Amino acid sequence: MLKNGKSVLLDVNSRRYYCQVELAMDLLGGKWKGVILWYLQGDTLRFTELRKRIVTISEKMLIRELRELEKAGLITRKVYPEVPPKVEYSLSDFGQTLAPLLSAVSDFGMSYALKFGQQVEE
């Protein structure tokens, strides 16, 4: 894989990216996608279960981000034809390859908090 500041020119979804990091941030950026993917790590969760874990997200944002992640091929949406409805979200096979990335992001968040903030006791 590429090292240091090396980058390549890419065309994906009829969009041009001048750096692979730019593409990655376009797919994973924003306020919520990383958090959603983190909670889906190793877990299959229903819509409401996700809502409960990500306490501050609105329904609109959660469903929008889930749709985009599905469109990007990173998560799988499974619908059970029942009443009341049951929908389960999980990482796709390709989404599983995000494991090292998500670990690195989580680790960075923790070490930043340890350095500059406080962990809150509940």
Add this chain to the structure above:
Amino acid sequence: MLKNGKSVLLDVNSRRYYCQVELAMDLLGGKWKGVILWYLQGDTLRFTELRKRIVTISEKMLIRELRELEKAGLITRKVYPEVPPKVEYSLSDFGQTLAPLLSAVSDFGMSYALKFGQQVEE
């Protein structure tokens, strides 16, 4: 470090985060910060050199993001008192710890492009 979908409650810069990933995305999110950090990996660059590498960024965004990264303690800004001015940006010691994260992001961007897009020959 934390695994899977585990998260902690954090207070940083008088802001509350309900997940360490949320904090990390707040620090590194947006369109440009990841790319800037990627180019500063192993390199010390002047303002204009950064502009040349990130062809599509505007001056306003570049300077804004650089300021925020500096405030977050991830990069160092060194000013040489000369005429004409000379300013160099580099990763701080703490910013260096982003190496595995940036590698994972770059790798993911590349593998996504290989799977869903094309690399463009110049």
Add this chain to the structure above:
DNA sequence: CCGCATCCGGGAGGATACTG
């Protein structure tokens, strides 16, 4: 060379109410 000031549009993101 390295910025800052200003104006502007669009979309991210939130709040609330409603539905199959």
Add this chain to the structure above:
DNA sequence: CAGTATCCTCCCGGATGCGG
């Protein structure tokens, strides 16, 4: 339960022009 639909606000990000 798992979403839609609507309305609204804010600020990201672009474009342009100036200044030490």
